[in-house]
Amino acid sequence: MIGIIGGGISGLTLAYYLQKAGKEYVLLEASNRYGGCIHTDKDTGRELGPNTILEDEYVQGLIQDLQIEDDTIEANPISKDRFILKNGKIQKLPTHPLKLLTSRFFSWKTKRQILGELKKPYQAIENETIKDFFVRRFGQEVYDYAVNPFISGIYAGDPATLLIKEAFPQLVAYEKEYGSVIKGFKNNQSKARKRTLSFKKGLSYLPEAIAQALTQAYLHSPVTSIEAIEGKKYKLHTTQKEFTVSQLVFAIPAKATANLLSSLDPALSEKLRHTYYPPMTIVHTVVDRSKVKNLPQGFGVLHPKIENRFAAGTIWSSSIFPKEKESFMFTSFVGGSQYVAHATLDEEEIKTRLWEELKAMHQIPEESLKEQSVYKWDRAIPQYDMALSDAVAIIPSLEKDNIYICSNWYEGISLPACIKKGKELALRFC
Numbered sequence: 001m002i003g004i005i006g007g008g009i010s011g012l013t014l015a016y017y018l019q020k021a022g023k024e025y026v027l028l029e030a031s032n033r034y035g036g037c038i039h040t041d042k043d044t045g046r047e048l049g050p051n052t053i054l055e056d057e058y059v060q061g062l063i064q065d066l067q068i069e070d071d072t073i074e075a076n077p078i079s080k081d082r083f084i085l086k087n088g089k090i091q092k093l094p095t096h097p098l099k100l101l102t103s104r105f106f107s108w109k110t111k112r113q114i115l116g117e118l119k120k121p122y123q124a125i126e127n128e129t130i131k132d133f134f135v136r137r138f139g140q141e142v143y144d145y146a147v148n149p150f151i152s153g154i155y156a157g158d159p160a161t162l163l164i165k166e167a168f169p170q171l172v173a174y175e176k177e178y179g180s181v182i183k184g185f186k187n188n189q190s191k192a193r194k195r196t197l198s199f200k201k202g203l204s205y206l207p208e209a210i211a212q213a214l215t216q217a218y219l220h221s222p223v224t225s226i227e228a229i230e231g232k233k234y235k236l237h238t239t240q241k242e243f244t245v246s247q248l249v250f251a252i253p254a255k256a257t258a259n260l261l262s263s264l265d266p267a268l269s270e271k272l273r274h275t276y277y278p279p280m281t282i283v284h285t286v287v288d289r290s291k292v293k294n295l296p297q298g299f300g301v302l303h304p305k306i307e308n309r310f311a312a313g314t315i316w317s318s319s320i321f322p323k324e325k326e327s328f329m330f331t332s333f334v335g336g337s338q339y340v341a342h343a344t345l346d347e348e349e350i351k352t353r354l355w356e357e358l359k360a361m362h363q364i365p366e367e368s369l370k371e372q373s374v375y376k377w378d379r380a381i382p383q384y385d386m387a388l389s390d391a392v393a394i395i396p397s398l399e400k401d402n403i404y405i406c407s408n409w410y411e412g413i414s415l416p417a418c419i420k421k422g423k424e425l426a427l428r429f430c
């Protein structure tokens, strides 16, 4: 039997495909709900974690297997427009490489640097940070106004500490294989249009649909300790029951894994303890549509660190998924590695400072505010930095002891990456 610890999207996908293949498994989830980071507030329908999922073949396959295509909602086409705050103004980020060169977003000097990337010699640099990689290949402005906010948006991270080889291994491979990141992109671009999705009942609908299909998944079952027994098997102790498993999969955060591994692999356990998850506060701000002249249209705006703002960025939720006729909702991200001090302020101060920023940025009148709500993640997203890189180097060697990792701190944090890892690990067991 395969024991899966953790009922987030990674563990659930793994369990689902094991069950589909007729494999024996048990999935143990500590809390009273499935989904982990995916968390739609049942009362308000607001997303407290991820807001959207980008459809790739694995996401599409899972949705089809679960027969929940009719429950999905696709983002408004306008939300393909993404914006960056530059010199205090909200500016559209050109996404197509040609438009990057023809638009006024970047200076001429930077445009020349972008073109020059095609011929820049390959350099093998060990443990290069995302910042150093992009400054080296594309120059400072691309880093400041495209990469920095993008990393803040995806990883809640600081590109000066995240490693390019861990966060974007394909870019390192492009430089090596094609001598240029742009050439690598061009040669590997998928023609398929990727849809940005959610579900009519919110993103939590996905983990709930998977869990509903599972016959051997248990809530309120925190694994409290693990005992190695003869024949490279393991006894999982929960607060209620014990399970003996022959393969063990950790689908839980790095620190929780470190705690459970302390008796099985003290060296890895010690390294994993240092994994950094910065705090992040999510603020939903609802305004009266009729009182605001020009509501923004698009996915949202990211704030480069150099612009020195309070929030890391804001998603224009009601533009992505127009639901309410009378109201418009902004979902803002306050925190992440580059804004730690902001995330940990008290709720009232966060609300006030954010509202001042939103009003000024979007010319919103004071009287249009209907409501604000705050949700705090003390530990949001694992940082793919030097400490984590050091720890994950050990992971392949665990397999000889029938121990596997299937979690967002190993080989990809996005929902599609977690779904892919879950399915691929299931296939390896079959």
Ligand SMILES: Cc1cc2nc3c(=O)[nH]c(=O)nc-3n(C[C@H](O)[C@H](O)[C@H](O)COP(=O)(O)OP(=O)(O)OC[C@H]3O[C@@H](n4cnc5c(N)ncnc54)[C@H](O)[C@@H]3O)c2cc1C
Pocket (backbone or CB within 6 Å): 005, 006, 007, 008, 009, 010, 011, 028, 029, 030, 031, 033, 034, 035, 036, 037, 038, 048, 049, 050, 051, 052, 053, 054, 221, 222, 223, 224, 251, 252, 253, 256, 280, 377, 380, 381, 406, 407, 408, 409, 413, 414, 415, 416, 418
């Ligand atoms: C604020 C935020 C916004 C995000 N936005 C996006 C986005 O827009 N798009 C995107 O693609 N990704 C986004 N992500 C990333 C994505 O949501 C996560 O990487 C992914 O959901 C992680 O899934 P997981 O199953 O690996 O881990 P988790 O979701 O962390 O699940 C782990 C589970 O393990 C359980 N557990 C812990 N300890 C134990 C134990 N001892 N015994 C049993 N169970 C245990 C937990 O309760 C939890 O349910 C976002 C993440 C956050 C936090």
